[in-house]
Amino acid sequence: MSSRDLSTRPGPPGSPNGGHPAQLADVLERVLDKGIVIAGDIQINLLDIELLTIRLRLLVASADKAREMGIDWWDGDPFLSRRGREDHALEGRLRKLEAAAGLDGAEEER
């Protein structure tokens, strides 16, 4: 891919993006992070957007790598369930893990 021309141009109606598939990160960012949250009957709890974002970034980035490093907190953590949410403690833990995994670009550059 040329470094100067990363543009994904609009295509004719019916073929958005001119047939180029969107990058997964862009799709996840929009589909999971944005959009309206609605109150459904069996809806999973996606209200804690920041947590979800961090979680997914870790996941998409390198879940396998993270697992190798022993970071497997997402297995069975209470974040997506309605029971026993301890957001502040969990968030602190996530920040630490994220820093340890070197996944927060903004922090890393400082």
Added chain:
Amino acid sequence: MIGAAIDTAWYAYAVVGPVDAEIRAALPAPLELVGSAELAVVAGEVPLAEFGEDVLRERLNDREWLEEKARAHDEVIRRLLPLTTVVPLRFGSIHRDRIAVEAFLETRHDALAAALERVRGRVEVGVKIWLDRDQRPARGRQEAAATGRAYLEQRKRERERAAMAATSLEEHLRDVHGRLLASAEDGVVNRPQSSELTGRDAEMVLNAAYLVPGDGGEFFAEVDRLRSERPELVFEATGPWAAYNFVDLGEGV
């Protein structure tokens, strides 16, 4: 329809309106329009074996599953975008049955109608700006310092250069964002995606989305103008997307 099996639920993708036969025909097989001609939910039956609350928690950690389903979600919305006004719903909006979808539409009717009006006749365009790693500040290490003092001075100059470059980059970005906002109705700056996520060497320094009129053609032209004016920045424009970034109803519950 009546007495639907208990092992399914209804997945809601988007709120759309107005709807007609063409839109109905554009929907892939299991999807239906629930609601009226002015305001309808695009929804379809899904197996609870995949989308039940407990299963979903595990599935979200399955990268392949997540990619497939997230892309499928977006694909439904993409198909609708050229045909009518679309308010995208978030991934995993699950209702017990069709009747629950109808009830949702009824309870939230006014807010959803307002969200629809806000994005009518508009699309979202994503703009990202990348910086090559080797374009970043702190170069000049090749001249080896002869003395300790010279070394310290060299380091000081490097730090100053880096600080200036960072300031000037920030100014450039603010400037670019301002220009783009002037060609848009609204805009948001999101957190840049990490290199691990993008899989690229280049560093993302701006990750923004803009709500623009029509099909975004004018706006893409403005991005092209900026691209030629500022060859030091690598622009990437994506879309048109449904207005994912501009349909926030707060927590919506």
